[in-house]
Amino acid sequence: MAKRYGFYIDQENCIGCFTCQIACKDKNDLPDGVLWRKVYEFSGGTTIEENGVFKSNVFAYWLSMACNHCENAKCVTGCPTGAMHYANDGTVQHDPDLCIGCQYCRMNCPYDAPKFMEDKNIISKCDACIDLREAGKNPACVDACLMRVLEFGPIDELRAKYGSNANVKGLPSSDITKPSLVINPHKAAIK
Amino acid sequence: MEHVSLTLFSICLQAAIGIMVFVTIGRLINKDGVFKNAMFVAAGLGIIGLFSSMLHLGRPFKAFYALNQFASSWLSREIWFSGLFVGLTVLAVLVLIIKPQNKAIINGVSLVASAVGLAAIAVMSSVFTNSSVPFWQGGATFVEFYAAAISMGAIIFLFLSIGEAVKLKKLVAFSVVAAIIVQVVAVMPNLISLANSSNEAIIGSLAILNGLATVGILKWLFILIGAMLVVWVAKDEISPAMTNTVMVSALLLFVGQLVGRYMFYAAMVVGSGLS
Amino acid sequence: MLSKGFEISRRSFVKWSAVVAGSSTLVGCMPTTSGVDSESTVANLESRQLNTEVKPSICWHNCGGRCQIKAHVKDGVVLSFTTDNEGPDTPDDLQARACLKGRAQRQRLYHPDRLKYPMKRVGERGAGKWEQISWDEALDITAAEIKRIVETYGNESVYFNYSCGAYGLLNQTNSNNALRRLLNIMGGYLQFYGNYSQANYMYAIPYMFGNGYAGSSPVTFPDAKLLVLFGDNPACTRVGGFNSVYYLKLAKQNGTRIVVIDPRYSDTVGTFADQWIPIRPTTDSALVAGLAYVMITEGLHNQAFLDKYCVGFDEEHMPEGIPAGNSYKSYILGESDGQAKTPEWASAITGIPVETIIQLARDIAGTKPCFILQGRGIQRHMNGEFQALAVPMLALMTGNLGTLGTNPGLYEGGPSFKTGSYPIGENGVSTKISVFMWTDAIERILTKEKDRIQGAEQTASTIKMIINYGGNTLINQHSDSGRTARLLKDDSKCEFILGMDNFMTPSTEYCDIILPGVTQFEVNDIITRSMGHAVAYYGQKIVEPMYECKSVNEVGYALAERLGVLDQFDDGKSDEDYLKEFVKISQNNHPDFPSYEEFKEKGIYKTEATKVIAYEKFVQDPQANPLPTPTGLIEVFSKDLYDIQHPEIPAIPKYMPVGEGPQAPLKDTYPLQCIGHHTKRRVHSTFDNSSWMEEAEPQMLWMNPQDATARGISDGDLVKIYNERGTVKVKAKVTPRLIPGVCSLPQGAWYTPDQNGVDVRGNINTLTTWTPTPLAKGNPQHTNLVEIEKA
Missing domain, CATH: 3.40.50.740 (Rossmann fold)
Incomplete structure (x- = not known):
């Protein structure tokens, strides 16, 4: 089996600063409404005032998501044209020339990674900065991260280093697509 | 717009498949029956359906690329099966026009078209049950698609061939009622069980459906009244009044399934509800 | 489509179009291949970072950081920005990475709304x-x-x-x-x-510490066993460069317990806090008084430290000529005003449960070293001077001063960097x-x-x-x-x-x-900053001045x-x-500072990560290293303040209720306290016109579900926030991340009055007052009472 690459997210220490999202946006020159990497806020619990004092069990955490370059990428198997495909390094890549804009990949990806570009009428998505990696660099989001909670690398190595968890509250089960993703969950996000 | 084109595609194609199934049965039972109108309409609906499917594409002129991935993609298979069905139906119509006396070929092509069509419905359902939209997953999608094909196909067939289809009246009524009963029995409990789901995507889908509640009521009202009208006409002799009733029934079932299908697509929430 | 709701940009763009009409030459200057409003590229076609000329530039706005950004230039057009990625990026030798705002600078440089001519x-x-x-x-x-x-x-x-x-x-x-x-x-x-x-803080703190201003550097966060943050949210305000928030992570990983006192469950709380203590705005000084009461009555305070380093804590250590009953201890025990500052008293004011106050006092007194830190939010109030002065009391009463891992309740400090300034x-x-x-x-x-x-x-x-x-x-x-x-x-x-x-x-x-x-992309310039490290950045002229700028x-x-x-x-x-x-x-003061040419080429100079310990010398020998206060000691009681003899200006850090606070009669009409927290998406008002930022964090009013439900408001509803001074219409973010009775309108949104004078963008200052604070005559922009209704 070919080597697979993926992201590690230390969600426990992510402050939701959006720097990865903006670095991606700038590097890939994405139009408004299109985010290849997107930071989500999750919060819950209650904060109430009772008998004049505050009681709270609130929690909040962040999740930075891009394409997880899944082992069982449903966007790839579902794509009728072959536009969505595996590259030699196991990352999932998208060929704009083959894309007919059917958006079936958007119905297949549980991580909302493929985005429809209204100006081009086709899909686009995170390519894990294939250009930078070919030049021996990290993806833009990784080198942008202020808290150093994003890494990219061979997923086997990331799993050896950080374990194999890819499930947190708010994400679908990793059984669906086997994402090349490792997450150190925030304490409130542990599934 | 995306939902509208997908709705038109699947409803038109399924109606066409249903019609061709009954045309095939009709030509076998009524050896003198031609069912020309029904065949023409089936071919027309099929073509409209295929055309509609292209409207939701960002690049419709490259639609043929969708044939590339038969081996892996349910969507690609759907295009193959749908295209094949429409092609065979058009072929049957062409033979009917050119050599109407060659019944065996027409019957044979119709039979194959129906079989491909019925398979196409399974493939169409699989496109959605294999997606990452939890609301679409599960058997209810198959039931919705087949029930729509059978109920619409049967009643439209009857309406278009009222003279030739007398013998088939009871079969049509039985098919419609059976299809609708199965649709109600399979879909309603499924909706109720989904209401207890903690899956965020399901919750999101149900919230969308909730916003379309009026449309939902219309769907079931139209479908149920349409089915009841069929039962009512099944016991009567042919008359102009009955023709009108069949027309109303066909309209109700078609519109009911159509708006229901629109809701099906509109309720799309992927995976965990991330967006 | 977030950007479509972004009315400011559209509004001013329309206006601009009207102005620009007939002068197509100016519009023609706009590079059409790169701007954010230009056609976007699809991936893989052409890298916007490789095979480009990389020039060092700077992010120079007024946030808690200063950062290097590197422009990737092709044919005179900036295609994208990256940041400092040199060096090992270890805690001791960190890269000065820019935050989301620095990475969005291309939207500022090529913004269609740029002023183009006089x-x-x-x-x-x-x-x-x-x-x-x-x-x-x-x-x-x-x-x-x-x-x-x-x-x-x-x-x-x-x-x-x-x-x-x-x-x-x-x-x-x-x-x-x-x-x-x-x-x-x-x-x-x-x-x-x-x-x-920080007008109130910087005016008040010298009364206590002389010309003191900043405390220990964030590099020492991990050296503390307990970190107590008062209204500080470094996860939003101290992000870029090698800034405080990174050291919070190191502290957390080092086992430091982190407690945050804030009306909001801020991003700092969500990621780092072991304990969130929600508090009503303007009442931090009441909490401190309650904590002091517990420490004094339970004998947890460090009397020897107070005796040696402070003036005015108790009656035995007062300046000459001050009548009895004016010490801090007398105030806390109620000997001067008949009201002991018991935890029950503090609880009623702050909304913090009595047992939480007692436990926090014991935690602070019992954990050494303890790093007490205040943010700028607690002093941007009508009683801000005394909010600022109250927090250091916790460090002084527990002797957490002058040693590694402690901080005197002041802002974080850093190593100094020396350079010149333009002669005026x-x-x-x-x-x-x-x-x-x-x-x-x-x-x-x-x-x-x-x-x-x-x-x-x-x-x-x-x-x-x-x-x-x-x-x-x-x-x-x-x-x-x-x-x-x-x-x-x-x-x-x-x-x-x-x-x-x-x-x-x-x-x-x-x-x-x-x-x-x-x-900054159209000139050569230098910026400097002191945070974990001291830094200087050179920003090269990247492009020719745009338009007629x-x-x-x-x-x-x-x-x-x-x-x-x-x-x-x-x-x-x-x-x-x-x-x-x-x-x-800089070269004369920092021997390792590079040559001008090298600095201009590389664009960055940083000192080593420096563990600055506030007041270390003073604590080691207060006689040899006296503070520049009248007594040379820390003045818990300030005779200078006492001499002002003003009812709103106490000589010790008392809790001073305010006219638009939680206990004010005006609450009958305007029942909600409205603060305006800083977000990461803006530096004050800079970047408000960035659609990328609006996409990240749309401008919304935070309010608690209890207050929202009582007003029939759901998350995402358009609401009206108003008081005697003005009305704002903005969408509500209904969230348990804020206490009931308080709402927060993130500061910095561009004031956009409609024809009725109603601000439709969400500018907090539509609701704030000109009335200055009593001592510093500073801004009390978090002290506002308002009412909210569904718009």
Whole structure:
């Protein structure tokens, strides 16, 4: 089996600063409404005032998501044209020339990674900065991260280093697509 | 717009498949029956359906690329099966026009078209049950698609061939009622069980459906009244009044399934509800 | 489609289109291949970072960081920005990575709303009617107005408004710049003291610590066992560069327990806090008093430390001539006012459960070392001086001072970095007003007695001319934007306002002449900052000035020429000559500082991560290293404050209830406290017009589900927030991340009144007051009572 690459997210220490999202946006020159990497806020619990004092069990955490370059990428198997495909390094890549804009990949990806570009009428998505990696660099989001909670690398190595968890509250089960993703969950996000 | 084109595609194609199934049965039972109108309409609906499917594409002129991935993609298979069905139906119509006396070929092509069509419905359902939209997953999608094909196909067939289809009246009524009963029995409990789901995507889908509640009521009202009208006409002799009733029934079932299908697509929430 | 709801940009763009109509040449300057409004590329076609020329640049706005950003340039167009990625990026040798704002600079540089040429107001001030004029005409008018106003009303009628848009050493909006140099040559101008960030803190803290200001460096966070943050949210305000928030992570990983006291469950709380203690705004000093009560009554306080280093804690250590009952301890035990500051008393005010207060007191007293840190939020209140002064009491009472892992309840500090500054000469006017009182100074003569002006008994003139260079305080960031707009609309009061900016902001809208200024990408400049490390960055000129934009130095020269003072103004030095001088000073102070050429090429110099321990020398030997207070010790009781004899100005850090606080009678009409927290998406008002930022964090009013439900409001609903001063219409974010009774409208959104004067963008200052704080005469912009209803 070919080597697979993926992201590690230390969600426990992510402050939701959006720097990865903006670095991606700038590097890939994405139009408004299109985010290849997107930071989500999750919060819950209650904060109430009772008998004049505050009681709270609130929690909040962040999740930075891009394409997880899944082992069982449903966007790839579902794509009728072959536009969505595996590259030699196991990352999932998208060929704009083959894309007919059917958006079936958007119905297949549980991580909302493929985005429809209204100006081009086709899909686009995170390519894990294939250009930078070919030049021996990290993806833009990784080198942008202020808290150093994003890494990219061979997923086997990331799993050896950080374990194999890819499930947190708010994400679908990793059984669906086997994402090349490792997450150190925030304490409130542990599934 | 995306939902509208997908709705038109699947409803038109399924109606066409249903019609061709009954045309095939009709030509076998009524050896003198031609069912020309029904065949023409089936071919027309099929073509409209295929055309509609292209409207939701960002690049419709490259639609043929969708044939590339038969081996892996349910969507690609759907295009193959749908295209094949429409092609065979058009072929049957062409033979009917050119050599109407060659019944065996027409019957044979119709039979194959129906079989491909019925398979196409399974493939169409699989496109959605294999997606990452939890609301679409599960058997209810198959039931919705087949029930729509059978109920619409049967009643439209009857309406278009009222003279030739007398013998088939009871079969049509039985098919419609059976299809609708199965649709109600399979879909309603499924909706109720989904209401207890903690899956965020399901919750999101149900919230969308909730916003379309009026449309939902219309769907079931139209479908149920349409089915009841069929039962009512099944016991009567042919008359102009009955023709009108069949027309109303066909309209109700078609519109009911159509708006229901629109809701099906509109309720799309992927995976965990991330967006 | 987030951007489609972004009305500011659309509105001003429409206006711009009207102005620009008929001058296609200017629009033609816009690079069409790169701007954010240009067609986007699809991935893989062409890398926007590889095979580009990489030039060091800077992010220079007024946040808690300063950062290097690197421009990737092709054919004279910036395709994207990256940041510092040199070195090992270990905790000891960290990269100075820029935050989301630095990474969005391309949207500023190529924003379609950039000011493109000088303009002259043609309608009523603030009415938005403009005429394009030449640079010559703009400079002629400005020079004539400077001359006329100085001659008619004197130099003291000319005011430089607080402006913090750019912090280059040459392009410096808030202090040493060419316009100030020019005005000094002309005889000077009215000055201000303080700032909008921390006016109350910086005025009050010296009463306790002498000229003390900052505490221990964030590099020492992990050395603490317990970290207590009062209203500090570094996860939003101290992100870029090697900033506090990174060291919070290290502290957490090192096992440091982190407690955050804040009305909001901030991003800092969510990620780092072991305990969130929600508190009503304006009551931090009451919490401190309650904690002090527990410490004193349970004997947990460090009496020996207080005896040795402090004045005024108890009756035994008071300055001479002060009547009995004025010590801090007397106040806490209720001996002076009959009210013991028990946990029950504090709980009723703060909303914090009694048992939480008792436990926190024991935790702080029982955990060593304990790092007590305050943010700037708690002092931006009507009682802000005493909020600021109260927090250090916890460090003093527990002896957490001068050793590794401690902090005296002040802001975080850092190693110093030395460099030069642009010479502006001597100001002939010594009068200084509080930075927050310039609107009053337009309306009336300010006095030393009433308004605490410095350097004179009273102002010699009202303000007749304002220079507003790179700032949005003229309307947006000053309190009561509606009232300020009405004041400025009357051009018989302030007769001339010069604006220079990158954009048509709410403030430039109220200028008479607008000059289009360059961004940092169109000039060479240097910025410096002290955080975990001390840093200096060189920002190279990346692109030619856009449109007709000019730098402040160019404007200074042109005006000096017109005013006939070019001889004095021009010292024969180019911009680069100045920068070389500044670098020379840095080289003299920092032996490892590179050559000018190397610095310009690399663009970054940083010291090692430095563990600064606040007041280390003083604690080691207070006699040899006395503080610059009257007694040389830490003054818990300040005789200077006592001598003011003002009912709202206590000599010890008391809890002072405020007129728009949680216990105020006005709550019957306006039941909610409204604060305006800082977000990561803006630096004050900078970046409000960035669609990328709006996509990240749309402007919304935070409110608790309890308050929302009571008003029939759901998440995402459009709501109306109002009080006597104004009304804001904005969408609500209904979230348990904020206590009931409090709402928060993130500060910095651009004031956008509709035809009824209702701000539709969400500017907090629509609701804030001109009334200054009693001692510092500073801004109390978090102290507001409001009501909310569904719009």
